[in-house]
Amino acid sequence: MLSEGIHFTSNCPPEDIGWKLAAVNLSDLAAMGARPLAALFGAGIGEGRDAGWATALARGLAACLDAHGCPLVGGDTIRQHGPTTLALTALGHLPPGSALGRCGASAGDDLWVSGTIGDAGLGLEVAQGRRPFDRRLLARYRRPVPRLALGGQLRGVATAAVDVSDGLLLDASRLAEASGLVAAIVEADIPLSEAARASGVAARDLATLGDDYELLFAAPASRRDEVLALGNVSRIGALHPWGDVSGPRTRVLLRDRDGRPIVIADLGHRHL
Protein backbone atom coordinates (compact mmCIF):
# COMPACT_ATOMS: atom_id res chain seq x y z
CA MET A 1 0.00 0.00 0.00
CA LEU A 2 1.09 3.52 -0.71
CA SER A 3 -0.59 6.45 1.01
CA GLU A 4 -0.46 10.10 0.02
CA GLY A 5 1.55 12.16 2.47
CA ILE A 6 3.22 9.02 3.86
CA HIS A 7 4.76 7.16 0.92
CA PHE A 8 4.48 9.81 -1.75
CA THR A 9 4.15 13.57 -1.68
CA SER A 10 1.04 15.31 -2.99
CA ASN A 11 3.00 16.94 -5.83
CA CYS A 12 4.68 13.74 -7.08
CA PRO A 13 3.88 13.10 -10.78
CA PRO A 14 1.05 10.53 -10.87
CA GLU A 15 2.77 8.43 -13.59
CA ASP A 16 5.70 7.97 -11.23
CA ILE A 17 3.43 7.01 -8.32
CA GLY A 18 1.79 4.36 -10.51
CA TRP A 19 5.14 3.02 -11.68
CA LYS A 20 6.51 2.85 -8.15
CA LEU A 21 3.39 1.10 -6.79
CA ALA A 22 3.90 -1.70 -9.31
CA ALA A 23 7.70 -1.74 -8.94
CA VAL A 24 7.80 -2.09 -5.16
CA ASN A 25 5.39 -5.02 -5.27
CA LEU A 26 7.23 -6.73 -8.12
CA SER A 27 10.41 -6.18 -6.11
CA ASP A 28 8.90 -8.30 -3.32
CA LEU A 29 8.33 -11.07 -5.86
CA ALA A 30 11.91 -10.68 -7.09
CA ALA A 31 13.22 -11.12 -3.55
CA MET A 32 11.36 -14.43 -3.34
CA GLY A 33 12.70 -15.56 -6.72
CA ALA A 34 9.20 -15.54 -8.19
CA ARG A 35 8.01 -14.77 -11.70
CA PRO A 36 5.10 -12.24 -11.88
CA LEU A 37 1.79 -13.91 -12.62
CA ALA A 38 -0.84 -11.17 -12.20
CA ALA A 39 -1.67 -8.01 -10.28
CA LEU A 40 -4.84 -6.55 -8.74
CA PHE A 41 -5.12 -2.80 -8.18
CA GLY A 42 -7.13 -1.04 -5.49
CA ALA A 43 -7.41 2.72 -5.88
CA GLY A 44 -8.93 4.85 -3.13
CA ILE A 45 -8.95 8.19 -4.95
CA GLY A 46 -8.88 11.00 -2.41
CA GLU A 47 -10.11 14.56 -2.34
CA GLY A 48 -8.81 16.94 -4.99
CA ARG A 49 -7.88 14.25 -7.49
CA ASP A 50 -9.56 14.32 -10.88
CA ALA A 51 -9.92 11.78 -13.68
CA GLY A 52 -6.84 13.12 -15.44
CA TRP A 53 -4.71 12.45 -12.37
CA ALA A 54 -6.11 8.94 -11.96
CA THR A 55 -5.58 8.20 -15.66
CA ALA A 56 -1.94 9.28 -15.46
CA LEU A 57 -1.51 7.10 -12.37
CA ALA A 58 -2.98 4.13 -14.24
CA ARG A 59 -0.68 4.84 -17.20
CA GLY A 60 2.41 4.66 -14.99
CA LEU A 61 1.13 1.49 -13.32
CA ALA A 62 0.48 -0.13 -16.70
CA ALA A 63 3.93 0.88 -17.99
CA CYS A 64 5.69 -0.89 -15.14
CA LEU A 65 3.45 -3.98 -15.21
CA ASP A 66 3.80 -4.26 -19.01
CA ALA A 67 7.57 -3.86 -18.81
CA HIS A 68 7.69 -6.89 -16.53
CA GLY A 69 5.08 -9.09 -18.20
CA CYS A 70 2.54 -8.84 -15.39
CA PRO A 71 -1.13 -8.60 -16.46
CA LEU A 72 -3.62 -6.60 -14.36
CA VAL A 73 -6.54 -8.97 -13.71
CA GLY A 74 -8.76 -7.21 -11.20
CA GLY A 75 -9.20 -4.67 -8.46
CA ASP A 76 -11.49 -1.91 -7.35
CA THR A 77 -11.69 1.88 -7.62
CA ILE A 78 -13.43 4.05 -5.07
CA ARG A 79 -13.70 7.70 -4.12
CA GLN A 80 -12.70 8.41 -0.53
CA HIS A 81 -12.46 11.26 1.95
CA GLY A 82 -9.00 12.60 2.79
CA PRO A 83 -5.82 11.68 0.90
CA THR A 84 -5.39 8.95 -1.71
CA THR A 85 -4.63 5.32 -0.77
CA LEU A 86 -3.29 2.82 -3.31
CA ALA A 87 -3.17 -0.94 -2.80
CA LEU A 88 -1.54 -3.38 -5.17
CA THR A 89 -1.61 -7.14 -4.85
CA ALA A 90 1.05 -8.92 -6.92
CA LEU A 91 0.84 -12.65 -7.46
CA GLY A 92 3.91 -14.63 -8.45
CA HIS A 93 4.77 -18.13 -9.48
CA LEU A 94 7.68 -20.37 -8.58
CA PRO A 95 8.34 -24.11 -8.28
CA PRO A 96 6.96 -25.56 -5.02
CA GLY A 97 9.38 -25.23 -2.13
CA SER A 98 11.79 -22.95 -3.99
CA ALA A 99 10.78 -19.55 -2.61
CA LEU A 100 13.58 -17.48 -1.13
CA GLY A 101 12.93 -15.97 2.30
CA ARG A 102 14.68 -13.90 4.95
CA CYS A 103 15.59 -16.94 6.98
CA GLY A 104 17.70 -19.74 5.61
CA ALA A 105 21.15 -18.15 5.59
CA SER A 106 23.97 -20.04 7.35
CA ALA A 107 26.95 -18.78 9.29
CA GLY A 108 29.82 -18.34 6.87
CA ASP A 109 27.61 -17.38 3.93
CA ASP A 110 28.69 -14.41 1.86
CA LEU A 111 26.43 -11.34 1.87
CA TRP A 112 25.77 -9.78 -1.55
CA VAL A 113 23.82 -6.84 -2.92
CA SER A 114 22.82 -5.97 -6.49
CA GLY A 115 23.29 -2.59 -8.21
CA THR A 116 24.27 0.47 -6.20
CA ILE A 117 23.11 1.76 -2.82
CA GLY A 118 21.85 5.18 -1.76
CA ASP A 119 20.91 6.65 -5.14
CA ALA A 120 17.18 6.57 -4.40
CA GLY A 121 17.70 8.20 -1.02
CA LEU A 122 19.66 11.00 -2.68
CA GLY A 123 16.92 11.17 -5.32
CA LEU A 124 14.38 11.80 -2.56
CA GLU A 125 16.52 14.77 -1.45
CA VAL A 126 16.50 15.99 -5.06
CA ALA A 127 12.68 15.69 -5.10
CA GLN A 128 12.53 17.66 -1.86
CA GLY A 129 14.75 20.41 -3.29
CA ARG A 130 17.42 19.67 -0.71
CA ARG A 131 19.98 18.64 -3.35
CA PRO A 132 20.76 19.96 -6.88
CA PHE A 133 18.68 18.49 -9.70
CA ASP A 134 20.03 15.14 -10.95
CA ARG A 135 17.85 13.26 -13.40
CA ARG A 136 19.41 9.88 -12.71
CA LEU A 137 19.12 10.08 -8.91
CA LEU A 138 15.53 11.27 -9.19
CA ALA A 139 14.71 8.35 -11.50
CA ARG A 140 16.23 5.90 -9.03
CA TYR A 141 13.81 7.28 -6.41
CA ARG A 142 10.70 7.59 -8.57
CA ARG A 143 11.12 4.73 -11.05
CA PRO A 144 12.78 1.83 -9.25
CA VAL A 145 13.39 -1.29 -11.35
CA PRO A 146 12.48 -4.61 -9.72
CA ARG A 147 15.35 -7.12 -10.00
CA LEU A 148 13.15 -9.93 -11.32
CA ALA A 149 15.69 -11.59 -13.61
CA LEU A 150 18.29 -11.70 -10.83
CA GLY A 151 15.72 -12.96 -8.31
CA GLY A 152 14.82 -15.87 -10.56
CA GLN A 153 18.49 -16.74 -11.05
CA LEU A 154 19.07 -16.74 -7.28
CA ARG A 155 16.69 -19.63 -6.65
CA GLY A 156 18.78 -22.64 -5.73
CA VAL A 157 21.87 -20.44 -5.28
CA ALA A 158 21.00 -17.93 -2.55
CA THR A 159 20.11 -19.17 0.93
CA ALA A 160 18.13 -16.04 1.89
CA ALA A 161 17.13 -12.79 0.18
CA VAL A 162 15.29 -9.52 0.80
CA ASP A 163 14.77 -6.42 -1.27
CA VAL A 164 16.38 -3.28 0.13
CA SER A 165 13.44 -0.99 0.78
CA ASP A 166 14.18 0.54 4.18
CA GLY A 167 17.97 0.90 3.90
CA LEU A 168 20.77 -1.60 3.40
CA LEU A 169 21.74 -1.79 7.07
CA LEU A 170 18.19 -2.15 8.39
CA ASP A 171 17.25 -4.79 5.81
CA ALA A 172 20.54 -6.63 6.43
CA SER A 173 19.75 -6.70 10.15
CA ARG A 174 16.32 -8.20 9.34
CA LEU A 175 17.79 -10.93 7.13
CA ALA A 176 20.40 -11.69 9.79
CA GLU A 177 17.86 -11.79 12.62
CA ALA A 178 15.44 -14.02 10.67
CA SER A 179 18.34 -16.41 10.03
CA GLY A 180 19.54 -16.24 13.65
CA LEU A 181 22.84 -14.66 12.59
CA VAL A 182 24.77 -11.38 12.50
CA ALA A 183 25.56 -9.55 9.26
CA ALA A 184 29.06 -8.06 9.05
CA ILE A 185 29.40 -5.52 6.25
CA VAL A 186 32.58 -3.82 5.03
CA GLU A 187 31.78 -0.17 4.37
CA ALA A 188 34.26 0.15 1.49
CA ASP A 189 32.63 -2.78 -0.31
CA ILE A 190 29.17 -1.16 -0.47
CA PRO A 191 28.62 -0.43 -4.18
CA LEU A 192 28.11 3.25 -4.98
CA SER A 193 27.27 5.00 -8.23
CA GLU A 194 29.36 7.86 -9.59
CA ALA A 195 26.63 10.25 -8.53
CA ALA A 196 26.56 8.85 -5.00
CA ARG A 197 30.33 9.11 -4.70
CA ALA A 198 30.15 12.70 -5.95
CA SER A 199 27.45 13.54 -3.39
CA GLY A 200 29.93 13.63 -0.53
CA VAL A 201 27.64 11.47 1.61
CA ALA A 202 29.52 8.63 3.32
CA ALA A 203 28.66 5.04 2.38
CA ARG A 204 27.67 4.40 6.01
CA ASP A 205 24.98 7.05 5.67
CA LEU A 206 23.87 6.04 2.17
CA ALA A 207 23.35 2.55 3.63
CA THR A 208 20.65 3.93 5.97
CA LEU A 209 18.58 5.53 3.18
CA GLY A 210 15.57 3.71 1.76
CA ASP A 211 13.96 2.91 -1.58
CA ASP A 212 16.94 1.20 -3.27
CA TYR A 213 14.89 -1.88 -4.28
CA GLU A 214 18.10 -3.78 -4.88
CA LEU A 215 18.35 -7.42 -3.79
CA LEU A 216 20.34 -8.24 -0.66
CA PHE A 217 21.10 -11.95 -0.40
CA ALA A 218 23.22 -14.61 1.24
CA ALA A 219 24.96 -17.43 -0.60
CA PRO A 220 27.51 -20.07 0.40
CA ALA A 221 31.15 -19.03 -0.15
CA SER A 222 31.51 -22.17 -2.29
CA ARG A 223 29.20 -20.61 -4.88
CA ARG A 224 31.02 -17.31 -5.13
CA ASP A 225 31.96 -17.74 -8.80
CA GLU A 226 28.40 -18.64 -9.79
CA VAL A 227 27.06 -15.53 -8.07
CA LEU A 228 29.71 -13.27 -9.62
CA ALA A 229 28.81 -14.63 -13.06
CA LEU A 230 25.27 -13.25 -12.63
CA GLY A 231 26.72 -9.76 -13.01
CA ASN A 232 25.90 -6.43 -11.33
CA VAL A 233 26.33 -7.87 -7.83
CA SER A 234 28.81 -6.95 -5.10
CA ARG A 235 30.01 -9.01 -2.16
CA ILE A 236 29.72 -6.68 0.83
CA GLY A 237 30.34 -8.97 3.80
CA ALA A 238 29.42 -12.22 5.46
CA LEU A 239 27.10 -13.75 8.03
CA HIS A 240 28.40 -14.81 11.43
CA PRO A 241 26.90 -16.81 14.29
CA TRP A 242 24.87 -14.84 16.83
CA GLY A 243 26.92 -14.40 19.98
CA ASP A 244 30.19 -15.03 18.19
CA VAL A 245 30.83 -11.34 17.64
CA SER A 246 32.32 -9.01 20.21
CA GLY A 247 30.88 -5.57 20.85
CA PRO A 248 27.28 -4.39 21.21
CA ARG A 249 24.52 -6.94 20.64
CA THR A 250 23.31 -5.94 17.23
CA ARG A 251 22.30 -7.88 14.13
CA VAL A 252 24.42 -5.80 11.79
CA LEU A 253 28.02 -4.69 12.14
CA LEU A 254 29.66 -2.17 9.84
CA ARG A 255 33.43 -2.29 9.65
CA ASP A 256 36.24 -0.49 7.92
CA ARG A 257 38.82 -2.24 5.71
CA ASP A 258 40.89 -3.17 8.76
CA GLY A 259 37.95 -4.74 10.58
CA ARG A 260 37.43 -1.85 13.01
CA PRO A 261 33.78 -1.31 13.91
CA ILE A 262 31.96 1.79 12.66
CA VAL A 263 29.31 3.08 15.06
CA ILE A 264 25.90 3.47 13.44
CA ALA A 265 23.57 5.85 15.27
CA ASP A 266 20.37 4.79 13.45
CA LEU A 267 20.02 1.86 11.05
CA GLY A 268 16.67 2.82 9.87
CA HIS A 269 14.68 4.64 7.33
CA ARG A 270 11.48 6.55 7.92
CA HIS A 271 9.23 7.15 4.95
CA LEU A 272 9.28 10.74 3.62
Add this chain to the structure above:
Amino acid sequence: MLSEGIHFTSNCPPEDIGWKLAAVNLSDLAAMGARPLAALFGAGIGEGRDAGWATALARGLAACLDAHGCPLVGGDTIRQHGPTTLALTALGHLPPGSALGRCGASAGDDLWVSGTIGDAGLGLEVAQGRRPFDRRLLARYRRPVPRLALGGQLRGVATAAVDVSDGLLLDASRLAEASGLVAAIVEADIPLSEAARASGVAARDLATLGDDYELLFAAPASRRDEVLALGNVSRIGALHPWGDVSGPRTRVLLRDRDGRPIVIADLGHRHL
Protein backbone atom coordinates in the same frame (compact mmCIF):
# COMPACT_ATOMS: atom_id res chain seq x y z
CA MET B 1 -12.25 -1.56 -0.97
CA LEU B 2 -14.14 -0.10 1.93
CA SER B 3 -13.52 3.46 3.04
CA GLU B 4 -14.51 5.07 6.33
CA GLY B 5 -17.29 7.60 5.88
CA ILE B 6 -18.20 6.12 2.47
CA HIS B 7 -18.82 2.40 2.97
CA PHE B 8 -18.96 2.27 6.75
CA THR B 9 -19.62 4.82 9.45
CA SER B 10 -16.98 5.85 11.96
CA ASN B 11 -18.94 4.34 14.83
CA CYS B 12 -19.54 0.93 13.21
CA PRO B 13 -18.18 -1.91 15.39
CA PRO B 14 -14.78 -2.88 13.93
CA GLU B 15 -15.55 -6.62 14.11
CA ASP B 16 -18.51 -6.01 11.80
CA ILE B 17 -16.40 -3.95 9.37
CA GLY B 18 -13.87 -6.78 9.17
CA TRP B 19 -16.59 -9.36 8.63
CA LYS B 20 -18.26 -7.33 5.93
CA LEU B 21 -14.97 -6.63 4.10
CA ALA B 22 -14.41 -10.38 3.76
CA ALA B 23 -18.06 -11.17 3.03
CA VAL B 24 -18.53 -8.71 0.17
CA ASN B 25 -15.42 -10.01 -1.58
CA LEU B 26 -16.39 -13.65 -1.06
CA SER B 27 -19.81 -12.70 -2.42
CA ASP B 28 -18.13 -11.66 -5.69
CA LEU B 29 -16.53 -15.10 -5.86
CA ALA B 30 -19.92 -16.71 -5.16
CA ALA B 31 -21.47 -14.78 -8.05
CA MET B 32 -18.83 -16.26 -10.35
CA GLY B 33 -19.41 -19.78 -9.02
CA ALA B 34 -15.90 -19.88 -7.58
CA ARG B 35 -14.55 -21.59 -4.49
CA PRO B 36 -12.44 -19.32 -2.21
CA LEU B 37 -8.73 -20.03 -2.51
CA ALA B 38 -7.00 -17.28 -0.53
CA ALA B 39 -7.29 -13.64 0.54
CA LEU B 40 -4.82 -10.75 0.90
CA PHE B 41 -5.62 -7.87 3.24
CA GLY B 42 -4.49 -4.27 2.89
CA ALA B 43 -5.18 -2.05 5.89
CA GLY B 44 -4.62 1.70 5.70
CA ILE B 45 -5.29 2.55 9.34
CA GLY B 46 -6.43 6.15 9.62
CA GLU B 47 -6.21 8.82 12.28
CA GLY B 48 -7.77 8.11 15.66
CA ARG B 49 -7.64 4.33 15.32
CA ASP B 50 -5.65 2.40 17.90
CA ALA B 51 -4.29 -1.14 18.04
CA GLY B 52 -7.41 -2.36 19.85
CA TRP B 53 -9.62 -1.16 17.02
CA ALA B 54 -7.38 -2.75 14.38
CA THR B 55 -7.26 -6.02 16.32
CA ALA B 56 -11.04 -6.16 16.54
CA LEU B 57 -11.24 -5.47 12.81
CA ALA B 58 -8.81 -8.33 12.13
CA ARG B 59 -10.87 -10.61 14.40
CA GLY B 60 -14.03 -9.96 12.38
CA LEU B 61 -12.16 -10.46 9.12
CA ALA B 62 -10.71 -13.76 10.35
CA ALA B 63 -14.12 -14.96 11.56
CA CYS B 64 -15.66 -14.52 8.12
CA LEU B 65 -12.68 -15.96 6.22
CA ASP B 66 -12.49 -18.96 8.57
CA ALA B 67 -16.23 -19.58 8.29
CA HIS B 68 -15.81 -19.91 4.52
CA GLY B 69 -12.52 -21.83 4.40
CA CYS B 70 -10.50 -18.97 2.95
CA PRO B 71 -6.92 -18.60 4.29
CA LEU B 72 -5.32 -15.16 4.59
CA VAL B 73 -1.97 -15.42 2.77
CA GLY B 74 -0.61 -11.88 2.57
CA GLY B 75 -1.19 -8.17 2.56
CA ASP B 76 0.13 -5.00 4.06
CA THR B 77 -0.66 -2.70 6.98
CA ILE B 78 0.12 1.01 6.99
CA ARG B 79 -0.73 4.11 8.98
CA GLN B 80 -2.29 6.88 6.90
CA HIS B 81 -3.58 10.41 7.24
CA GLY B 82 -7.34 10.95 7.19
CA PRO B 83 -9.91 8.16 7.46
CA THR B 84 -9.29 4.40 7.24
CA THR B 85 -9.14 2.54 3.91
CA LEU B 86 -9.46 -1.24 3.71
CA ALA B 87 -8.62 -3.34 0.65
CA LEU B 88 -9.26 -7.05 0.35
CA THR B 89 -8.21 -9.20 -2.58
CA ALA B 90 -10.04 -12.54 -2.73
CA LEU B 91 -8.76 -15.26 -5.03
CA GLY B 92 -11.05 -18.06 -6.12
CA HIS B 93 -10.82 -21.28 -8.03
CA LEU B 94 -13.10 -22.86 -10.60
CA PRO B 95 -12.78 -25.21 -13.57
CA PRO B 96 -11.45 -23.43 -16.69
CA GLY B 97 -14.21 -21.81 -18.73
CA SER B 98 -16.90 -22.33 -16.09
CA ALA B 99 -16.98 -18.87 -14.48
CA LEU B 100 -20.39 -17.22 -14.31
CA GLY B 101 -20.59 -13.62 -15.52
CA ARG B 102 -23.12 -10.87 -16.06
CA CYS B 103 -23.42 -11.62 -19.73
CA GLY B 104 -24.54 -14.96 -21.05
CA ALA B 105 -28.27 -14.88 -20.30
CA SER B 106 -30.67 -15.59 -23.16
CA ALA B 107 -34.10 -14.19 -23.96
CA GLY B 108 -36.66 -16.42 -22.30
CA ASP B 109 -34.44 -17.31 -19.34
CA ASP B 110 -36.03 -17.17 -15.91
CA LEU B 111 -34.69 -14.58 -13.46
CA TRP B 112 -34.06 -15.85 -9.91
CA VAL B 113 -32.84 -14.43 -6.64
CA SER B 114 -31.67 -16.15 -3.45
CA GLY B 115 -32.82 -15.35 0.09
CA THR B 116 -34.82 -12.20 0.81
CA ILE B 117 -34.45 -8.63 -0.44
CA GLY B 118 -34.29 -5.33 1.42
CA ASP B 119 -33.40 -6.56 4.91
CA ALA B 120 -29.90 -5.09 4.77
CA GLY B 121 -31.23 -1.75 3.57
CA LEU B 122 -33.65 -1.68 6.50
CA GLY B 123 -30.74 -2.72 8.74
CA LEU B 124 -28.82 0.34 7.60
CA GLU B 125 -31.78 2.47 8.72
CA VAL B 126 -31.66 0.68 12.08
CA ALA B 127 -27.92 1.46 12.34
CA GLN B 128 -28.71 5.11 11.56
CA GLY B 129 -31.39 5.25 14.24
CA ARG B 130 -34.07 5.93 11.62
CA ARG B 131 -35.91 2.68 12.42
CA PRO B 132 -36.60 0.77 15.67
CA PHE B 133 -33.88 -1.63 16.79
CA ASP B 134 -34.13 -5.03 15.10
CA ARG B 135 -31.24 -7.41 15.69
CA ARG B 136 -31.92 -9.52 12.60
CA LEU B 137 -32.15 -6.59 10.17
CA LEU B 138 -29.01 -5.05 11.63
CA ALA B 139 -27.17 -8.38 11.22
CA ARG B 140 -28.25 -8.58 7.58
CA TYR B 141 -26.63 -5.18 7.06
CA ARG B 142 -23.49 -5.68 9.10
CA ARG B 143 -22.82 -9.42 8.71
CA PRO B 144 -23.85 -10.45 5.20
CA VAL B 145 -23.35 -14.12 4.34
CA PRO B 146 -21.78 -14.83 0.94
CA ARG B 147 -23.81 -17.43 -0.99
CA LEU B 148 -20.80 -19.57 -1.86
CA ALA B 149 -22.52 -22.96 -1.79
CA LEU B 150 -25.30 -21.75 -4.07
CA GLY B 151 -22.80 -20.05 -6.41
CA GLY B 152 -20.90 -23.29 -6.85
CA GLN B 153 -24.14 -25.17 -7.56
CA LEU B 154 -25.13 -22.65 -10.21
CA ARG B 155 -22.15 -23.40 -12.44
CA GLY B 156 -23.46 -25.25 -15.46
CA VAL B 157 -27.05 -24.32 -14.55
CA ALA B 158 -27.23 -20.51 -14.53
CA THR B 159 -26.44 -18.58 -17.70
CA ALA B 160 -25.49 -15.36 -15.88
CA ALA B 161 -25.20 -14.23 -12.27
CA VAL B 162 -24.40 -11.18 -10.12
CA ASP B 163 -24.49 -10.53 -6.42
CA VAL B 164 -27.02 -7.95 -5.31
CA SER B 165 -24.90 -5.22 -3.76
CA ASP B 166 -26.43 -2.00 -5.08
CA GLY B 167 -30.10 -2.96 -5.07
CA LEU B 168 -32.07 -5.69 -6.85
CA LEU B 169 -33.36 -3.44 -9.63
CA LEU B 170 -30.04 -1.78 -10.38
CA ASP B 171 -28.13 -5.06 -10.40
CA ALA B 172 -30.86 -6.69 -12.52
CA SER B 173 -30.51 -3.86 -15.04
CA ARG B 174 -26.76 -4.47 -15.17
CA LEU B 175 -27.16 -8.20 -15.77
CA ALA B 176 -29.76 -7.49 -18.45
CA GLU B 177 -27.64 -4.86 -20.16
CA ALA B 178 -24.51 -7.03 -20.15
CA SER B 179 -26.56 -9.82 -21.75
CA GLY B 180 -28.20 -7.42 -24.26
CA LEU B 181 -31.65 -8.06 -22.78
CA VAL B 182 -34.36 -6.54 -20.60
CA ALA B 183 -35.22 -7.89 -17.15
CA ALA B 184 -38.93 -8.02 -16.35
CA ILE B 185 -39.60 -8.48 -12.65
CA VAL B 186 -42.96 -9.12 -10.94
CA GLU B 187 -43.09 -7.04 -7.77
CA ALA B 188 -45.20 -9.56 -5.86
CA ASP B 189 -42.64 -12.29 -6.54
CA ILE B 190 -39.75 -10.43 -4.87
CA PRO B 191 -38.99 -12.49 -1.74
CA LEU B 192 -39.38 -10.57 1.52
CA SER B 193 -38.65 -11.55 5.12
CA GLU B 194 -41.25 -11.27 7.87
CA ALA B 195 -39.43 -8.22 9.17
CA ALA B 196 -39.40 -6.58 5.75
CA ARG B 197 -43.12 -7.21 5.31
CA ALA B 198 -43.75 -5.73 8.76
CA SER B 199 -41.70 -2.64 7.90
CA GLY B 200 -44.43 -1.18 5.74
CA VAL B 201 -41.90 -0.43 2.98
CA ALA B 202 -43.13 -1.52 -0.46
CA ALA B 203 -41.26 -4.28 -2.30
CA ARG B 204 -40.58 -1.82 -5.15
CA ASP B 205 -38.66 0.36 -2.70
CA LEU B 206 -36.92 -2.49 -0.90
CA ALA B 207 -35.68 -3.56 -4.33
CA THR B 208 -33.74 -0.28 -4.63
CA LEU B 209 -31.85 -0.70 -1.33
CA GLY B 210 -28.32 -2.08 -1.33
CA ASP B 211 -26.16 -4.55 0.60
CA ASP B 212 -28.35 -7.65 0.19
CA TYR B 213 -25.46 -9.82 -1.10
CA GLU B 214 -27.94 -12.35 -2.44
CA LEU B 215 -27.35 -13.95 -5.83
CA LEU B 216 -29.40 -12.77 -8.80
CA PHE B 217 -29.15 -15.17 -11.72
CA ALA B 218 -30.67 -16.27 -15.01
CA ALA B 219 -31.37 -19.88 -15.95
CA PRO B 220 -33.22 -21.54 -18.84
CA ALA B 221 -36.90 -22.25 -18.12
CA SER B 222 -36.17 -25.89 -18.96
CA ARG B 223 -34.05 -26.13 -15.81
CA ARG B 224 -36.65 -24.67 -13.45
CA ASP B 225 -36.99 -27.83 -11.36
CA GLU B 226 -33.25 -28.16 -10.91
CA VAL B 227 -33.00 -24.57 -9.71
CA LEU B 228 -35.94 -24.94 -7.34
CA ALA B 229 -34.31 -28.06 -5.85
CA LEU B 230 -31.34 -25.91 -4.74
CA GLY B 231 -33.62 -24.32 -2.14
CA ASN B 232 -33.92 -20.75 -0.82
CA VAL B 233 -34.37 -19.29 -4.30
CA SER B 234 -37.32 -17.40 -5.80
CA ARG B 235 -38.27 -16.93 -9.43
CA ILE B 236 -38.96 -13.21 -9.78
CA GLY B 237 -39.32 -12.72 -13.54
CA ALA B 238 -37.76 -13.38 -16.90
CA LEU B 239 -35.42 -11.90 -19.49
CA HIS B 240 -36.79 -10.49 -22.74
CA PRO B 241 -35.16 -9.33 -25.98
CA TRP B 242 -34.06 -5.69 -26.06
CA GLY B 243 -36.51 -3.70 -28.15
CA ASP B 244 -39.22 -6.29 -27.74
CA VAL B 245 -40.79 -4.48 -24.81
CA SER B 246 -43.15 -1.55 -25.10
CA GLY B 247 -42.80 1.52 -22.90
CA PRO B 248 -39.72 3.50 -21.88
CA ARG B 249 -36.32 2.19 -22.97
CA THR B 250 -34.99 0.73 -19.75
CA ARG B 251 -33.12 -2.44 -18.91
CA VAL B 252 -35.42 -3.38 -16.05
CA LEU B 253 -39.21 -3.38 -15.92
CA LEU B 254 -41.16 -3.84 -12.72
CA ARG B 255 -44.73 -5.07 -13.11
CA ASP B 256 -47.68 -5.91 -10.95
CA ARG B 257 -49.43 -9.29 -11.01
CA ASP B 258 -51.52 -8.26 -13.99
CA GLY B 259 -48.53 -7.18 -16.04
CA ARG B 260 -49.08 -3.45 -15.57
CA PRO B 261 -45.82 -1.46 -15.37
CA ILE B 262 -44.77 0.13 -12.09
CA VAL B 263 -42.86 3.38 -12.50
CA ILE B 264 -39.53 3.37 -10.68
CA ALA B 265 -38.14 6.83 -9.98
CA ASP B 266 -34.61 5.71 -9.12
CA LEU B 267 -33.19 2.20 -9.53
CA GLY B 268 -30.07 2.92 -7.63
CA HIS B 269 -28.39 2.76 -4.35
CA ARG B 270 -25.91 5.27 -3.03
CA HIS B 271 -23.56 4.10 -0.31
CA LEU B 272 -24.41 5.45 3.16
